[in-house]
Amino acid sequence: xxNRTELDSLGEFELINHLTQYFVPQHETTLKGVGDDAAVxxxxxSTDQVVTTDLLLEGVHxxxxxxxxxxxxxxxxxxxxxxxxxxxxxxxxxxxxxxVSNRFSLEAIEELxxxxxxxxxxxxxxxxxxxxxxxxxxxxxxxxxIGEVYPEKVSYRSGAKLNDLLVVxxxxxxxxxxxxxxxxxxxxxxxxxxxxxxxxGYDYVLQRQLKPEARVDAIQFLDDLxxxxxxxxxxxxxxxxxxxxxxTQSELGCDLYEAKIPVSPDVQxxxxxFHLDATTCALNGGEDYELLFTISQSDYEKIKGSxxxxxxxxMTEKVSGPRIITRGNEAIALRAQGWNAFNA
Amino acid sequence: xxNRTELDSLGEFELINHLTQYFVPQHETTLKGVGDDAAVxxxxxSTDQVVTTDLLLEGVHxxxxxxxxxxxxxxxxxxxxxxxxxxxxxxxxxxxxxxVSNRFSLEAIEELxxxxxxxxxxxxxxxxxxxxxxxxxxxxxxxxxIGEVYPEKVSYRSGAKLNDLLVVxxxxxxxxxxxxxxxxxxxxxxxxxxxxxxxxGYDYVLQRQLKPEARVDAIQFLDDLxxxxxxxxxxxxxxxxxxxxxxTQSELGCDLYEAKIPVSPDVQxxxxxFHLDATTCALNGGEDYELLFTISQSDYEKIKGSxxxxxxxxMTEKVSGPRIITRGNEAIALRAQGWNAFNA
Numbered sequence: 288x289x290n291r292t293e294l295d296s297l298g299e300f301e302l303i304n305h306l307t308q309y310f311v312p313q314h315e316t317t318l319k320g321v322g323d324d325a326a327v328x329x330x331x332x333s334t335d336q337v338v339t340t341d342l343l344l345e346g347v348h349x350x351x352x353x354x355x356x357x358x359x360x361x362x363x364x365x366x367x368x369x370x371x372x373x374x375x376x377x378x379x380x381x382x383x384x385x386x387v388s389n390r391f392s393l394e395a396i397e398e399l400x401x402x403x404x405x406x407x408x409x410x411x412x413x414x415x416x417x418x419x420x421x422x423x424x425x426x427x428x429x430x431x432x433i434g435e436v437y438p439e440k441v442s443y444r445s446g447a448k449l450n451d452l453l454v455v456x457x458x459x460x461x462x463x464x465x466x467x468x469x470x471x472x473x474x475x476x477x478x479x480x481x482x483x484x485x486x487x488g489y490d491y492v493l494q495r496q497l498k499p500e501a502r503v504d505a506i507q508f509l510d511d512l513x514x515x516x517x518x519x520x521x522x523x524x525x526x527x528x529x530x531x532x533x534x535t536q537s538e539l540g541c542d543l544y545e546a547k548i549p550v551s552p553d554v555q556x557x558x559x560x561f562h563l564d565a566t567t568c569a570l571n572g573g574e575d576y577e578l579l580f581t582i583s584q585s586d587y588e589k590i591k592g593s594x595x596x597x598x599x600x601x602m603t604e605k606v607s608g609p610r611i612i613t614r615g616n617e618a619i620a621l622r623a624q625g626w627n628a629f630n631a
Numbered sequence: 632x633x634n635r636t637e638l639d640s641l642g643e644f645e646l647i648n649h650l651t652q653y654f655v656p657q658h659e660t661t662l663k664g665v666g667d668d669a670a671v672x673x674x675x676x677s678t679d680q681v682v683t684t685d686l687l688l689e690g691v692h693x694x695x696x697x698x699x700x701x702x703x704x705x706x707x708x709x710x711x712x713x714x715x716x717x718x719x720x721x722x723x724x725x726x727x728x729x730x731v732s733n734r735f736s737l738e739a740i741e742e743l744x745x746x747x748x749x750x751x752x753x754x755x756x757x758x759x760x761x762x763x764x765x766x767x768x769x770x771x772x773x774x775x776x777i778g779e780v781y782p783e784k785v786s787y788r789s790g791a792k793l794n795d796l797l798v799v800x801x802x803x804x805x806x807x808x809x810x811x812x813x814x815x816x817x818x819x820x821x822x823x824x825x826x827x828x829x830x831x832g833y834d835y836v837l838q839r840q841l842k843p844e845a846r847v848d849a850i851q852f853l854d855d856l857x858x859x860x861x862x863x864x865x866x867x868x869x870x871x872x873x874x875x876x877x878x879t880q881s882e883l884g885c886d887l888y889e890a891k892i893p894v895s896p897d898v899q900x901x902x903x904x905f906h907l908d909a910t911t912c913a914l915n916g917g918e919d920y921e922l923l924f925t926i927s928q929s930d931y932e933k934i935k936g937s938x939x940x941x942x943x944x945x946m947t948e949k950v951s952g953p954r955i956i957t958r959g960n961e962a963i964a965l966r967a968q969g970w971n972a973f974n975a
Contacts, residue, residue: 292737295765302737302763306744312757314723319759326759328724328777331676340775342728342762379658380672384686384773393636393646400650413656415663415670418686419646421639427766429728429773431684433672 324373334435339370345425353469360402367432368501369576373521376436384429386422442519447537451581453600458549463572464557465496491553499576516580525573540607543600668717678779683714689769697813704746711776712845713920717865720780728773730766786863791881795925797944802893807916808901809840835897843920860924869917884951887944
């Protein structure tokens with residue numbers, strides 16, 4: 288009898304490591320292959336190239352019952368651009384592939400592309416190719432983004448040093464709460480289709496869920512301030528999970544201060560309404576697409592005045608592991624409860 | 632009432648042109664965006680980069696009832712590498728994304744990756760990234776391939792000149808006949824599962840369908856012979872359809888000689904068995920992944936002794952259109968009956 292191992296018995300990263308373990312890069316120009324937000328390639332020119340790709344599936348990554356196609360198109364580009372930013376790189380190109388069932392009309396796909404076009408213009412990326420196909424079920428999108436970065440500016444997940452400061456852009460937890468609002472209104476609608484959804488007063492959290500922004504601006508601010516992060520990752524799966532990646536790959540621990548995690552008043556308010564803890568939303572919610580990075584303590588003076596960056600902790604010895612220091616001054620081991628595509 | 636236009640009312644190329652018409656490349660480094668086998672990007676180094684991407688869906692592009700996963704993995708890499716070759720470029724990198732339902736075990740995905748690994752080694756490409764996800768239905772693969780080429784050697788679809796010779800690598804029609812054999816045995820199996828499939832004697836056509844090769848070797852032969860094609864395309868959708876792309880984009884016609892189309896004895900034999908015309912299989916079958924290209928007449932002496940290349944016609948004035956000159960010396964307008972992903 289043949290063995291059968293379920294795919295969801297491995298975490299996503301364990302699965303990728305398992306499947307790619309026998310693929311050994313042959314080209315010297317492959318500076319970084321699998322294992323970061325993007326691959327890094329030497330081109331022979333003055334800049335390196337970074338390459339990232341994402342699959343987005345209806346029913347897994349998005350629900351068209353409450354996601355306008357124009358927003359979906361925008362978000363599909365933004366989340367890939369965010370991975371480019373996470374390498375401290377500048378996005379330049381995207382390819383877009385889609386497969387759709389005959390449920391989708393040309394007009395629907397035009398909406399999708401209209402959203403992608405707005406995102407391409409906003410982020411300064413050229414659409415350079417793609418593929419289209421019919422599908423038996425639903426909609427699948429596959430995006431590949433390519434960016435460029437000077438070799439001395441690339442930020443890998445593995446570069447954090449002991450005592451480096453842990454910094455985050457923007458605020459966290461909103462995208463997750465936006466999803467809660469949309470899911471609640473979907474249930475109401477399913478029960479009573481005549482009721483209009485209650486979306487007023489939720490602008491911020493809804494926008495963060497439906498139309499997230501890649502922090503291309505933050506990469507520019509860092510460049511202006513002459514700060515090169517020692518390590519960086521984008522927050523797609525929740526702060527906890529991303530901190531753990533930084534710690535694992537940099538072979539360090541970290542102390543994260545709960546009181547310093549940036550949470551907007553909107554997030555506080557909506558979290559209370561849903562009887563959720565705002566910190567938990569920020570730690571485990573995901574989809575905020577902010578950047579998490581580390582900087583040398585000597586760079587602190589450069590960023591401390593910026594409204595875009597919040598220092599939330601610092602890197603510690605590996606033996607301490609990743610910890611959260613609560614408002615009550617307790618140190619608790621951080622656990623990743625981020626989103627796993629195979630346990631969704 | 633809103634308009635609803637069905638996606639299959641447009642051809643694939645018309646659809647892509649329609650959707651991407653408002654995306655105007657902003658970067659000078661985008662030498663070629665949408666509209667060829669691959670995009671071409673300037674890197675600042677001595678070589679340009681070419682980028683191509685393909686979606687492969689179960690039930691649309693492959694049938695796992697008769698496609699071993701290892702072969703599927705190999706083919707998924709090969710067909711993308713073929714698009715890189717079609718730019719006269721050398722493949723270097725691939726990203727691989729997959730989404731699968733819980734029908735698939737880890738062992739099944741290991742088989743898929745084993746096939747991809749063999750192809751990566753054979754074609755000299757590094758696996759540099761990808762994405763994985765669960766899916767509600769079936770298996771979806773998305774591959775992006777990146778290659779490099781010296782600027783003076785890039786072959787676009789649009790570069791053919793009047794009187795250039797039309798040349799093809801290898802032989803045509805076998806992959807389509809391999810599919811016919813597999814479909815026939817599938818029907819037999821569905822009717823009577825106890826009967827073993829009759830696959831003996833069909834090795835060549837089955838191999839061409841299940842494990843096609845990208846003609847990286849032909850690109851090398853051309854380089855050795857110091858021949859740069861004036862235009863090139865790979866034959867994924869059938870010779871007719873690809874010739875029409877070359878003619879349209881080069882704004883020329885062409886005369887294709889039926890008697891010169893390379894068809895193997897195996898294809899003749901299997902075509903007869905299926906009461907099909909071997910020329911029709913070659914013209915419209917698709918999936919052979921041979922290369923179709925044009926060369927200046929002055930290069931004829933260089934390639935005429937090569938067993939890898941067959942001159943099948945020449946480029947004519949646009950007004951003549953693409954024509955096939957039959958064995959009976961009749962000139963008939965060529966029609967594309969290639970595979971269309973939205974009318975499959």
